[in-house]
Amino acid sequence: MGEWFMELILKIIDRANKAGETVTSLSTRFINEFLIDMAKLQCLPPTCEPRVTEHIEHIIDLIAEIIKNDKAYVDGDVFFSIDSFPEYNSLSGRNLDDNRPGSRVAVDPRKRNRNDFALWKAAKEGEPFWESPWGRGRPGWHIECSAMSAHYLGHVFDIHGGGKDLIFPHHENELAQSRAAYPDSEVKCWMHNGFVNKDDEKMSKSLNNFFSIREIITLYHPLALRFFLMRTHYKSDVNHSDKALEIASDRVYYIYQTLHDCDEVLSLYREENISVPVPDEEQKLVDEHHTAFLDSMSDDLRTTDVLDGFMGLLKAINSNLNDFKKLQQKLEQQKKKQQQKKQQQKQQRPQKQPEDHIQALISLEAEIKNKLSILGLMPPSSLVEVLKELKEKALKRAGLTEETLREQIEQRVAARNNKQFDVSDQIRKQLASKGIALMDEPTGTVWRPCERE
Numbered sequence: 001m002g003e004w005f006m007e008l009i010l011k012i013i014d015r016a017n018k019a020g021e022t023v024t025s026l027s028t029r030f031i032n033e034f035l036i037d038m039a040k041l042q043c044l045p046p047t048c049e050p051r052v053t054e055h056i057e058h059i060i061d062l063i064a065e066i067i068k069n070d071k072a073y074v075d076g077d078v079f080f081s082i083d084s085f086p087e088y089n090s091l092s093g094r095n096l097d098d099n100r101p102g103s104r105v106a107v108d109p110r111k112r113n114r115n116d117f118a119l120w121k122a123a124k125e126g127e128p129f130w131e132s133p134w135g136r137g138r139p140g141w142h143i144e145c146s147a148m149s150a151h152y153l154g155h156v157f158d159i160h161g162g163g164k165d166l167i168f169p170h171h172e173n174e175l176a177q178s179r180a181a182y183p184d185s186e187v188k189c190w191m192h193n194g195f196v197n198k199d200d201e202k203m204s205k206s207l208n209n210f211f212s213i214r215e216i217i218t219l220y221h222p223l224a225l226r227f228f229l230m231r232t233h234y235k236s237d238v239n240h241s242d243k244a245l246e247i248a249s250d251r252v253y254y255i256y257q258t259l260h261d262c263d264e265v266l267s268l269y270r271e272e273n274i275s276v277p278v279p280d281e282e283q284k285l286v287d288e289h290h291t292a293f294l295d296s297m298s299d300d301l302r303t304t305d306v307l308d309g310f311m312g313l314l315k316a317i318n319s320n321l322n323d324f325k326k327l328q329q330k331l332e333q334q335k336k337k338q339q340q341k342k343q344q345q346k347q348q349r350p351q352k353q354p355e356d357h358i359q360a361l362i363s364l365e366a367e368i369k370n371k372l373s374i375l376g377l378m379p380p381s382s383l384v385e386v387l388k389e390l391k392e393k394a395l396k397r398a399g400l401t402e403e404t405l406r407e408q409i410e411q412r413v414a415a416r417n418n419k420q421f422d423v424s425d426q427i428r429k430q431l432a433s434k435g436i437a438l439m440d441e442p443t444g445t446v447w448r449p450c451e452r453e
Helices: 002-019 023-040 056-068 143-153 164-181 222-230 242-266 280-298 303-336 354-374 383-398 402-417 421-433
Strands: 072-075 077-080 117-122 137-139 156-163 186-193 196-198 238-240 436-441 444-449
Touching: 002 023, 056 072, 056 077, 056 117, 056 143, 056 164, 077 164, 117 164, 143 156, 143 164, 156 164, 164 186, 222 238, 222 242, 222 303, 222 383, 238 242, 242 303, 242 354, 242 383, 242 444, 280 303, 280 354, 303 354, 383 436, 383 444, 402 421, 402 436, 402 444, 421 436
Parallel strands: 156 186, 196 238
Antiparallel strands: 072 077, 077 117, 117 137, 436 444
């Protein structure tokens, strides 16, 4: 966290003062807005959402323990003594000589070592404060995390996360002060995520390439954004681009459309008691996908491989749907002609019967939905609703309405009927360049979102 975080806190204090409200009320408003964004991305709410102001007592107790163990000293502020803790930098692996005075650590003549950091800061005019054994003041920039995690999770817990920019000094300081107070303190696994870049360039307000979640989801479905983020391993930097978001949006549309098509067929047979087993080919696909999913997620959450792994199952669903429809048509024709015997063909394996396809579809669909649910990628509403929302977002990106699109489709149909194929091709290409794909089906021309050509 360091100096930039200190500036952020001071800006919050200044903004609250100018607005004539407390820091708590200002912070609460922004926290609530953040939670709204997280809910749209289908991030599950945490069990506990502690706030520093509710844990001042625990913070003071922790600082007192550090002082008692001769790992901190009081000189106006309370400072952690780096020299008293030889393990310092064990997390980041940094060399203290790399720290430039006034860069990441503020210069303060009261410090015994220029890398010492504040656990408690004396009150200043216009800033919130609390009473403590060291006078009125407020917590330093790192101590609250140690105090609150120990309170809710104990001194030993499994996973601690955060951005890779927090490794030093925030997490380094957090680890040091926790162990300085309680030597048995331990985090089993530290997980640090990468940054978000915009078109291969670091996001910043100065470059005017900064954007918010709400700005993105005005044009892209929140689940497309979630899919996009999961396409990059959490440790790597995420490179935001419109192209990458369009690819993600196209992929989730394909997933949900395939599941919707499957669901429509299966809805006619779910009540039937089909006793045949899942065909070997599909059962093998499901088993292999399940194993690969567990292997990838267990290997440091390799979500990129997991998302790619869905394609085989989706292709198998579409293949079964096509074969099932063809088989239904064939059986219907045979029934009308009152054929007494079915024509036998030499095949390497027995021909699937309708119930085989049904069992295959049920198994494939269940596997995909189960894994999508684990990843938080199953829509909260119906598949029909999310497909509609994805199409609405695509139209907005294309600068079209349903009415104007329908007019262009009718113009293309008229051109095709008049054998003006160059005109119809031009209309199709123009729409494809805007992310709208046209498909000619027996019932007419339909459209779906697509990656821009």
